[in-house]
Amino acid sequence: MSGHEHDRSGPGVDTSGLFGQSVDCVEAVHELYSYLDGELTEVRREEIRVHLDWCGPCGGAAQFEEDLRRVIANRCKDRVPQSLIERVAAAIDEESKQDDARN
Numbered sequence: 722m723s724g725h726e727h728d729r730s731g732p733g734v735d736t737s738g739l740f741g742q743s744v745d746c747v748e749a750v751h752e753l754y755s756y757l758d759g760e761l762t763e764v765r766r767e768e769i770r771v772h773l774d775w776c777g778p779c780g781g782a783a784q785f786e787e788d789l790r791r792v793i794a795n796r797c798k799d800r801v802p803q804s805l806i807e808r809v810a811a812a813i814d815e816e817s818k819q820d821d822a823r824n
Contacts, residue, residue, distance in 0.1 A: 744772040749779045757786060 749772045755761050756769045773780040 744768045746772075746776060746779050749773060749776065750782065753779075753783055753786060757783070757790065 749756075749769055752761065752765070752769055756766060756773075759766075761769065773783045
């Protein structure tokens with residue numbers, strides 16, 4: 722087993738009989754963002770999840786990325802001033818009226 726592969730079941734142990742097709746670290750890291758974004762098939766998502774559950778370094782990386790996304794999402798919630806919302810709504814309404822008048 723190379724230094725980049727991690728498997729809690731030990732070197733040379735095939736866990737595919739227990740968990741289905743096994744995923745190595747390279748695959749898990751390569752598909753991490755697709756996994757976090759929910760863009761994988763159910764089967765592939767489960768394969769990656771099993772690897773992340775059993776591989777400490779990959780699971781840690783996934784948890785870090787998930788936590789980072791949560792922090793960014795919570796910190797980047799800019800509030801749009803009500804006056805701007807009203808001006809945009811009025812402009813859309815005016816454009817709609819002009820479009821109706823042309824037709």
